[in-house]
Amino acid sequence: MPGAYGSEIMREGRRYRLSFTVGGLLAPQGRILAALFMADGGFSAGSDAPESELGERVERVRQRAIDGNVLAIRTHAANVRMVREVLKRLSALTERELRYLAAAGTPMDDCRALMWLAMCRYYAIVGEFADEVLRDRYLMGMPTVTRGDYDRFILAKAMWHPELEELSPTTAGKLRSNVFKAMDEAGLVEKTDGTLLPSLLGAPLTAILECRPESFAYFPIREH
Template identity: 65%
Template sequence: MAGSYGVENPQNERYRLSFTVGGLLALQGKILATLFVENEREYMAPDVEPTNGATDTDHEIGERITRIRKQAVEENVLSIRTRSANSRVVSEVLKRLSALTETEIHYLADDDTPASDRQALMWVAMCRYYALVGEFANEVLRERYLMGFSTLTKDDYDRFIQAQSMWHPELEELSALTAGKLRSNVFKAMSEAELWEKESDTLLPSLLSKSVTAILENRPESFRFFPTRER
């Protein structure tokens, strides 16, 4: 579906609001990134020419990531019990991976990549694919860290959503159940990315590795998704 893959344009009239599944999905992201890399020769010829001087490796994967969807579902590479759940999780992970660059995908797939680096890249993927999550990370998570606050609560999230709903009425149209799932998944993802501690609501400063920092230099706006003074 056109417009369903790649980085979400924050200027879109409506947010993508389908992040009701799985939290960070770091392990699943690694598995599907590996499958993508293993099948690279078949589909890595660029479908879209890089723009603004970007190199192939700087260009986001976009809809090309979906070429492994059928194989991932049929072979149940994520080892999920039911086909419907398997299909749903595969689709969600592929959407997020579509917002990463080829360099990022390759690093995510590398067996030698530390788990913490994979977590960081999957948080970047979630923030890029879902503009609402990225804006929350920048305007609330990171901003609270820079202002010296030590905690991040669900009330902070609720206030952010209330403010955003002035420009995005689709947020007010969400059922209480769906809104709750979205909030829970954001906080679950932050916990799994080791950016937030669940029991105490403690905000955890991000210490990005040299490898991740070097990779994100090509997309420096991604640093704003983390509670860090980088950039």
């Protein structure tokens, strides 16, 4: 399944991944499945390992998670969908990031930050919104980020990405709602009024992300 796993790298003519219609941040689920990755021996999405190898490892963990219903989801169909979505996002994290996510002593705030990072890397449109709107507004001293800001961002991107224009109003609305739900759950914005909240990344997580400093662009923080 080419292009199914790992960070989304946008090139000319490539269409955005646009399947983040449900689930929000999925931090508790991400932590559970990250532990399964570590039990399986881990992998490094940031290495030069072929995508086929990464895919094989993801599929192996996916089957174990579904068979064991480790997320404790009532119906099989919903379990399959949830496991698939969480694993897609986790495939964008490095092994060191996954290990920290899975560790029992990792603060939940850092787990949520890692799952936001995973969402931004796996879905380039979310990462670009985080960088170009969320963080930029914070750095310019603007106090909020609104759904109107998101709509204007998508409208500008649609000039070069017709797949955004092809979305039905219902799907477009679900995508927008899920981005804002994820930002709320990650502690980046206030749910009620969209007030921006500066990210307070823990020292261990900050040290991990310094290996890939571009990761800080997805958070409302000052220049790192």
